[in-house]
Amino acid sequence: MKPSVTVLLLSLVLFSQNLAAVPNQRIVSVKVTVADPNGAVIQRGLVVFKSATFKGRRHTGEEGSFVIELPSGEYEIEVEAFGFKRIKKLEVITDTQRELEFQLYPQESTPHHIFYEPLPIEIKRASLQEKIKPQKIQ
Secondary structure, eight states, X not given: OOHHHHHHHHHHHHHHHHHHHSTTXXXXXXXXXXXXXXXXXXXXXXXXXXXXXXXXXXXXXXXXXXXXEEESEEEEEEEEOTTBOOEEEEXXXXXXXXXXEEEXXXXXXXXXXXXXXXXXXXXXXXXXXXXEOOOOOO
């Protein structure tokens, strides 16, 4: 048997064993939407799905949403986007559930202070033999 046919057959056997492990699990089409507290959609939000039988990740599109096919079951879902606090939720995807909505809150911004201690600078000019001393800038 050719190696590519062997790999294909092995893949089919492993796939069918995975399906046999969860006989009553159905695939559900779920619309996921990510928005801020004002209802504005969040583009490029990352949504990560983890369950006993499925792991996957998707980004929201221009409308702040996407549709994904998920096996029914219990999921740990993480949602994050730049400038927003990450959230983690447990969700149960049922045969009838068609939508998940997540709300992300902005991260608290803190002022950035730069703390430094001036370094001693000493530059000698060979022609003038003068020293330049550091000055404090306010």
